[in-house]
Amino acid sequence: MREDVEVDEEPKCFARWDWEEQLPSPHELTPLSQALITPDLALAFGIPSSSSAPTTGADPAPDDVLRRPHSDDLNGGRGEEEPARTLKRPRLVWTPQLHKRFVDAVAHLGIKNAVPKTIMQLMGVDGLTRENVASHLQKYRIYLNRMQVQGLNPSPPSSAPQPFLGRMPVAALQHHQHNTAPLQQQQQQHQYYHQTHLGHFPGSGPGFLTRNMQPPPATHRTMGLVPGMGSAPVPPRSTAGAYVNTSEWSGRGDGGARRKELTLFPTGDD
């Protein structure tokens, strides 16, 4: 009597995420998304507060970057193209830069006020969902607790504190420290994506950076940096770009479980 337990295979309906096609009109989305942040705070973080884009005519047509070059049909020109709107996004890769922004946001909000939605808004990284932040926040809290307990615990045996993301030099246990960073301004949300099947890069040992290193050389523009300007102020915040990468978890004995990952690039000063 053995019931064959059917493991629901994940439908091959990924390969695209409509978040680049169906959304990013900053003024189109629900206005309540940005109402929870005080303009002061938003300004400090360089978040585009509402639809004010008085950028001195720097980006008249932001949509072109968002459009998907139809030339990416590695499919051969057939098959899946309208798999409904139930597409799964690739897993988010929490790069140190992205995590930095997360920690910054949490630190500036104060642990008490740091809730997923607000954190997400403060981070100002588009493509980032509330679930992403919530999941990360959960892990982050566990990490903070570990550190607290560890400090109060006489655990003598050389037990090195387990890092959060490889290294986590940032302590955000303190409450709101008002830090008004002299940010200049921001620009529109420019998403740069690049689909690739790079597998993994060589030359990396065990560690979280095994798979999220620098993006392929094709993905390092539209970072909002002023071209060769010594007086270039702070690079505009919000989103710099994103790319998709296929990586694997356990490369040995597991059969190579590969999945798509989404790596977002916040413009980091770090």
Add this chain to the structure above:
DNA sequence: CGTGTAATAT
């Protein structure tokens, strides 16, 4: 409806 937490899934 949004959040916190634990359990579970991929």
Add this chain to the structure above:
DNA sequence: AATATTACAC
């Protein structure tokens, strides 16, 4: 292993 997803309580 790192994230996602779910279930449930609040």
